[in-house]
Amino acid sequence: MKRVVLKLGRDKSLRRRHPWVFSGAVARVDGGPQPGETVEVVAADGAFLGRGAYSPRSQIRVRILSFDPAVAVDEALIASRLQHALAYRARQFPVRPDGLRLVHGEADGLPGVVVDRYGEFAVLQCTATSAERWREVIAAGLIAHGGCRGVYERSDAEVRELEGLPARCGVVRGAEPPPSIEITEGAARYRVDVRGGHKTGFYLDQRDNRARLATLAAGREVLDVFAYTGGFTCAALAGGAAGVTAIDSSHEALARARDNVAASGFAPGAVEWLEGDAFALLRELHAQGRRFDVVVLDPPKFAPTAKHVQRAARAYKDVNLWALRLLREGGTLLSFSCSAAVDPALLQSIVAGAALDAPCAGRIGAWLHAAADHPVALNFPEAAYLKGLQLERG
Numbered sequence: 001m002k003r004v005v006l007k008l009g010r011d012k013s014l015r016r017r018h019p020w021v022f023s024g025a026v027a028r029v030d031g032g033p034q035p036g037e038t039v040e041v042v043a044a045d046g047a048f049l050g051r052g053a054y055s056p057r058s059q060i061r062v063r064i065l066s067f068d069p070a071v072a073v074d075e076a077l078i079a080s081r082l083q084h085a086l087a088y089r090a091r092q093f094p095v096r097p098d099g100l101r102l103v104h105g106e107a108d109g110l111p112g113v114v115v116d117r118y119g120e121f122a123v124l125q126c127t128a129t130s131a132e133r134w135r136e137v138i139a140a141g142l143i144a145h146g147g148c149r150g151v152y153e154r155s156d157a158e159v160r161e162l163e164g165l166p167a168r169c170g171v172v173r174g175a176e177p178p179p180s181i182e183i184t185e186g187a188a189r190y191r192v193d194v195r196g197g198h199k200t201g202f203y204l205d206q207r208d209n210r211a212r213l214a215t216l217a218a219g220r221e222v223l224d225v226f227a228y229t230g231g232f233t234c235a236a237l238a239g240g241a242a243g244v245t246a247i248d249s250s251h252e253a254l255a256r257a258r259d260n261v262a263a264s265g266f267a268p269g270a271v272e273w274l275e276g277d278a279f280a281l282l283r284e285l286h287a288q289g290r291r292f293d294v295v296v297l298d299p300p301k302f303a304p305t306a307k308h309v310q311r312a313a314r315a316y317k318d319v320n321l322w323a324l325r326l327l328r329e330g331g332t333l334l335s336f337s338c339s340a341a342v343d344p345a346l347l348q349s350i351v352a353g354a355a356l357d358a359p360c361a362g363r364i365g366a367w368l369h370a371a372a373d374h375p376v377a378l379n380f381p382e383a384a385y386l387k388g389l390q391l392e393r394g
């Protein structure tokens with residue numbers, strides 16, 4: 001049996017069912033396992049801890065697929081994990097959204113696997129050797145049971161480099177997706193580019209927060225910062241916003257955002273598009289005396305890892321400071337961070353620091369997070385990467 005033996009005392013997190021074995025915890029690897037091959041992980045005294053996929057190039061040396069000594073890691077296990085993931089979504093979403101995450105990695109017992117469904121097409125993203133090994137089984141299951149006509153792979157996330165895996169994109173199984181797939185969310189329509197868009201094409205994780213913005217937007221002037229393809233912009237218009245100003249540095253993203261506003265049937269003149277650097281544009285808007293009733297801040301991941309937290313905190317603080325200064329009293333800020341290394345307490349303290357400098361008061365009306373199709377395993381809190389707060393400016 002190919003085995004990974006841990007150092008003395010390094011078995012605690014696995015016993016609490018955290019699914020990652022870090023390279024620093026490994027004392028010895030027996031049997032020369034290949035990347036992605038199933039290994040048994042044992043404590044220093046030889047006690048069984050779990051079975052998982054071996055990844056020699058990654059800091060995360062093993063991702064556990066089963067903590068049960070009686071459960072083998074094979075096609076049947078992977079197929080049943082997919083079935084469970086699909087059944088969970090069916091329970092959580094009695095009305096099935098057009099855009100839905102079907103598999104969310106560790107929380108669905110499929111480490112490194114993400115599957116998003118847009119209409120009749122699934123987009124598969126494999127970010128670890130554990131996922132790589134089982135991609136055909138997953139694709140077959142998606143066609144058989146996931147309501148998908150085709151499975152397209154978007155395994156081009158940067159994290160693959162950390163695993164020593166090359167980028168790979170293309171049809172895995174079934175039909176080829178069209179250049180854009182239209183999905184409907186409330187009164188908004190989004191055209192998703194599964195080949196060129198961020199992640200698998202769209203930010204499905206913000207679905208509930210878009211719906212929340214729609215309920216807050218009626219008759220108000222909304223500023224959507226880091227607008228990408230206009231997810232929040234369209235949600236604000238769907239909610240009856242008096243007008244939206246949308247900022248993004250990407251010309252291509254804003255072109256798609258315009259297209260989404262048109263596809264949804266909203267008046268094109270309702271949106272002011274500002275292409276450029278948000279850090280500069282927020283200052284300019286302020287200098288021009290512009291003010292808003294609602295500001296959405298959904299920046300890119302400023303802290304890709306824990307090392308970047310300090311620099312990221314300064315960037316988060318800066319955009320929050322100018323967002324607060326642009327808000328009218330009684331206005332609402334929706335402030336997000338998708339950096340796993342920035343936890344909710346840190347986000348709150350960053351925004352509190354920004355409010356001190358603004359200066360203004362604020363009260364948190366709600367904590368925001370990803371929608372239920374992005375579940376978090378109880379023993380794997382790292383998965384709660386998206387957090388946000390809804391703040392009323394005093």
Ligand code: SAH
Nearest residue numbers: 203226227228231248249250277278298300
């Ligand atoms: N709110 C979006 C997702 C935002 S993704 C949604 O819900 O769909 C982050 C966006 O920030 C990207 O579109 C990227 O082009 C943009 N961006 C990154 N750095 C920027 C900067 N300095 N100024 C303006 N936009 C920036």
